[in-house]
Amino acid sequence: MIIYYAHFSGIYNTKQEERDMETIKKLFPEALIINPNTVEHQERYKTSGLGMDYFFNLVKSSDILVFRGCVNGKIGAGVWGEIQMAQEKGIPIIELPSFLDRAMSVDETRLMLKELGVR
Helix, strand or coil: EEEEEEECHHHHHCCHHHHHHHHHHHCCCCCCEECCCCCCHHHHHHHHCCCCHHHHHHCCCCCCEEEEEECCCCCHHHHHHHHHHHHHHHHCCHHHHHHHCCCHHHHHHHHHHHHCCCC
């Protein structure tokens, strides 16, 4: 199984990228993970003359696309293009969760429960 890990270049070489790779490896221990942020892929991207098509071709050769959006919940243009390519090819897509700025305070939780009619 081949997994393509699509993620915003702003998290290349960060702890978040490391955590994501560990998560993907735990979910799919036998899979080959394609991380576009490797020296090999970055060099091939720069020298191929294909632009983003280089990465789109990697997506097309994958069995699953796993992606992470930005902290603000948005999805960068490159990752969005990779997602669209996966959709066109019928490749399953998994979004890695983000827990930043999602926690509700006690008051927000109580208000949500009240609005839902639970309390």
